[in-house]
Amino acid sequence: MHAHRLGIFAVLLAVSSCTPLENEFRSQFAGSPDRTWIGPDYFANRLLDWELKDGRLTTDEGRQAKPMRTVHLLSKYLSGEEGTFTMAVRTGSVSGKTQSDEHTWTGFLLGAGGPDIDFRISVLVHHWSSRGGGLFVGMDGTGRIILRDNENPNSKNGSRSDYTTSDWPEIIASTEEEGRALIRDVRLILIAVPSAAVTGAASAAGGYTLDVSAVNPETGERLARAVFHNIPAHYLSGTVALVSHRSPDVDRSGTLSGADPEGFDYASHETPGYWFQDWEMSGSKLVDSPERTFGPVMGVQYTLSDNILKMTAQLGPIGSDDTQKATLELFTDNRWEPVGSSPIHPNGFTSSFRVEGWSDDRGRVRYRVGYDLLEGGSTIPYYYEGIIRSVPANPSEFVLGALNCQNVSGGDGSWTHNHIWYPHAETSSAVEWHDPDMLFFAGDQIYEGGIGGIVRAPTDEAILDYMYHWYRFVWAFGDLMRDRPTVTIPDDHDVYHGNIWGEGGKAAVGDYSPSSDNGGYIMAPDFVNAVHRTQTSHLPDAFDPSPILQDISVYYTDMTYGGISFGIVADRMFKTAPRSRIPDAEVWNGWPQNPSFDAAKEADSEDFVLLGKRQLDFLDSWAQEWKNDTWMKVVLSQTVFNNVATIPEGETSGASIPSLPLPQAGEVVKGDKLAADMDSGGWPSTGRDRALTIMRRARAFHVVGDQHLGSVVQYGIENWNDAGYGFVVPSIANIWPRRWFPPIEGANRVAGSSWYTGEFTDGFGNKMTVHAAANPEHAGIEPAALNDRVPGYGIIRIRRESRDISFEAWPRWVDPSAPGARPFRDWPISFNQLDNDGREVVGFVELDGPVAAGSLVSIYYETGEHVYTHRLTSEVSKLDVYESGVTYLVTVRTPDGTVSGQAGLIVRLAD
Structure with missing residues (x-):
């Protein structure tokens, strides 16, 4: 045996006797049912790329366009402290190929992230090499042991398809034995010890020696081996994962694929990757982290209204042989009492519960949702716990927390917080500090691009792609949602649109591009209904549950909680698509391209729809019916009923704004004109006025998201300020900023307020008074790509005795608990309930x-x-x-x- 090998074993023997059981791990793939979701110990990138099948973890995703597929371990990670560990796995080509080339590989990812990076960022590492990406250790398609750097600062990044092997630079072995393994079935073994303990070299201080071998899993014969000295310690601190990189069935010579190498489409050719089983590890560097596991119940949302508790539990994509139901229990009289069970819906993997007769004077109640997971031949009960809050009976102040638009990433492409803005820990912590009585997520809980690209078809794979995005949202905000009522409604990106004009549920088919210009829904009805089910099935029963066209579900409804009645509407589901209705405007993606078209005078018609008759009828009934002790009315929807935005003079859309120079704080910006974006709630004007007229009769105010520009307006119908207030809460994170730099001075501007406030008409001629706008500007806070686009959240304070309302727009980077913490400039905006009806009293x-x-x-x-x-x-x-x-x-x-x-x-x- 090689001298270095003896040294490594000696070190491992010295520490093995004091390694506690929590420093060991063994996978339970064998004996588990076939399913897409791997289990609570794992996070797969992407969800749809992996499955448990026949007792193995396997991926059929081997395209060149989808490199570095990973499954990260959640329940253990590598400590930053010095120590040792071993890791082993049995792996092979899904197709049974025995040999390929150096452009494909299988093995381990070590040290993704580290102590200063949220593990929920680190477990996303896949697809590209960049800072925080860790180190690949394994075997390539030729059967050779390799190390490749997954932190290459010069690599391309993002979900592009043109990666080459050089994007993962090889780290040359210190010693390498002759021999090649067959990739059909092999056991990879990794031993890691401090290099100083092996070589005694002073230069090795802080570095590690990795001894990696491939053996025949049946005989134990060593087939290949390499030793790497002085590997920097940061590569061995962070999460660990299994990796399948491209397919062994295709090489660049075309010899194994049987295709012409000149015309072969490597990027999109669909071939399988690798399988894994018997993943094991142990050692002093392993840290037990059961608090990081995720599932089988990923999260819970609930509402409480009219003495009815409705709750939706979100589970992973289980298989046909898995347990097909979840249970709900309440903690009463010092014990858990079963309330009921609910089947898991196969389209969205939700389990819904309904408890009637919930008294408003019932106190705070603990709940738990249970699921019996079949894993490794055993049935293991899991529970997800939360709190049903006491209904605020006579609140001196009711607090609503409002959020929207959760973009995951932007910036430099690294696997750090500088690029991956998720899981938005500073935002969720800040909202938690305000301790809202209720939450409202106004839409774009996910963005279809994200970090993995977009899958639109087939529908079952598109739903899994959506779930991959949706689970991240649930993971980021689940701790907020589990303990308070939450209203969540989808917007355009949730259903994989850039913009949407729903036109009552029709299919978005026609000659126009983008497809959304045809009106209707681009995605299949089953997809849309899966989105609705995961996000809205916990809402109170719909006012009229009759589905719209294509059998698409609806969710508009009212919720009464703490004496406040919330009217919840979908302000795009029925909306008219403008392109075919206004040919003279030459509309593209909601923007008139004809420079001579006057949107303020020519864009409206009595026939154009905003909310639609069904929702107007609902609002009319809601405005008149004040149940029980209702004392306030609030409308919740996706977007504000004005177009509070400007674009540079000469432009025909807002496409240039993300790349425009940012002003300094307080700088007066000239050269913009009023935007006429028909995706906004300012169009169509007649439909907008109909909705506001009804809302005014209830003295209701309006809370929305969508625009990425935190702002407050008071609506005007016949005159300025004759209708209610609307609050656009800042986005959680966005890459598409909007701005409000009006070309004229606003009338009746309040003394001391910002230059862009006052009374205006928007680009469609609608009256509005702008009280505040959080315009993009140099925040001077890293990451600049995030914070210069003014992310944050909204807090709405509603005071029962005085009926005063206060809107607060808080910056993401501000700790609200800090002395002197303030919301954005010009906030808070305060007004009285009666101000929502500003008609002149005669x-x-x-x-x-x-x-x-x-x-x-x-x-x-x-x-x-x-x-x-x-x-x-x-x-x-x-x-x-x-x-x-x-x-x-x-x-x-x-x-x-x-x-x-x-x-x-x-x-x-x-x-």
Whole structure:
């Protein structure tokens, strides 16, 4: 035996006797059912690339365009402290090929990330080499032992397809034995010890020696071996993973593929990669990390409304032989009580629960969702726990946390926080500090590109691709959602659109490009319904659950919680697509390309739809029905009902904005014009006005996301400030900034506020008062690619006694618990519930007698048309009205439930 080999074994023997059991790991692939989801100990990149099959972990993804497929271990990682470890796995080519070339390999990834990088970033490492990527150790297609650097600073990066083997530079072995393994079936063994303990060389201080061999798994015969000295210690600190790189079935000579090497499409040729089984490791460098495991229940969302608890548990893609149900238990009388079980839906892998009769005075209750996982021939119970909060009965202040637009990455391509902005730990921690009573995610919980590219077909693979994105969202914000009610609604990117005009669910087919310009949904109905199921199935029952075209589900509904009624609508599901309806505008992707087209005068029609009749009927009913002790109304949707954006003069879209120079804080920017983006809620104007008119009757304000430009407007319909307030909360993270640099000065600007505030009309002629806008600017905070685009979140404070509302837009980089912490400039914006109806009061109607505080009053024209409904904060004997020369009908419901009415009321004019 080689002297170095003896030295390595001596070191391992010296430490093996004191290695605790938690420093060991053995995979349980054998005996587990076939399924896509590997198990709670693993994170696969990508989800759809891997599966458990016939007792092995295997991948059929071997295309050149999809290199470095990885499965990271969650329950163990490599410590940054000095130590030793061994790792072994049995691996081979899925197809049974015995030999290939140096452009394909199988083995281990060591040291992805490290102590300063969130492990949820590190376990994403795959596809490309960059800082934080770790070290590949294994065997190439020729059967040779290799080390390759997965932290190459000169490598290409991103989900591109043109990677070459040189993007992973080879690290030359110190010693290498003659011999080649056959890649059909081999056992790889890695032994790692500090180099100083082996060689005694001073230059080895802090480095490691890796002894890597390939043996016949049946006989133990060594087939190949190489030893590498002085490997820098940072390569052995972080997560570990299995790697399948490209396919052994294709080499660049074409000899194994049988194809013409000149015309062969290496990038897209679909061939399988490698399989793995019996993954084992032990040693003092291994750290036990059960808190990092993920699944089988990935997360839970719930709502509580009208004494009904609805809950959706998100599970992984299980197999047909797995347990097909989950259970819900509540902790009462010091023990867990079963509430029920629910089947796991195969389209989205959710389990939904419903508990009726939940009393509002019921206190805080612990819950857990259970699942019996079949793994390694055993059945193992797993539980995911959370809290059903006490319903805020008489809150002095109700706090709503609002977020949207979770982009995962941008910047320099590294496997660090500088590029991977997920899991947004600073955002979730900041929101947690505010301790909101409820959460609202306004859309774009995922972006279809992400870090792995886009899969649109076939539908089953596209759903798995979506789940890969969705699981990251759940992992990032699950700890917030598990302990408080959450409203989540999808937007365009969630259903794999850049923009969407849903047109009632039709299929987006036609001659236009992009496909979304045809109107309708690009993706198959099963895909859309999977998105709706994972994101919205926990919402209160839909107002009218009848599906739209293509049998696509709907989710518009109301939720009453803590005395606040939330009207939840989908402001793109029914929306008209503009391109074919306004030919003179020459619309492309929602933007008029005809420079002579005047969007403020020519873009509207009575026939164009924003919310659609079904949702307008819902809002009309919701505005009049104030259940129980409801004292406030709030509308939640995807986007603001104005176009609060500008673009450079001469441009016909906002495409240039991401690359424009950023201004300094407070700098006045000239040369922009009003945007006319028909993806915005400012179009169509008539549809917008219809919605706002109904919302105004409920004195409701509006909370949205989508625009990436945190802003506050007060809507105007006939006049400025005659309707409610709208709050666009900042994005979690974005790569597509918008800005508001108006070409004219706003009227009636509040003294001391920013130069771009005041009264304006937007690009479609809609009236609005801009109170605040968090414009992109040099934040001076790294990573600049993230923070210069002003990410953050929204906090809405609603005070019951005064009915005052406060909007706060918080920067992502600010710790709200720090002394002197402040939201963005011009925030908070505060107003009263009554300010959401800014119509001019012309007079009043006198009531028969005083009406007590807490009574619900509704006023109608005698024709039956609703004027407004409001719960009184003080005793009144008259009610304001906005039109004279007509008679009114008033209904009153007092706090004790007595209902009375007065008809034929005549207006007394105001002084």
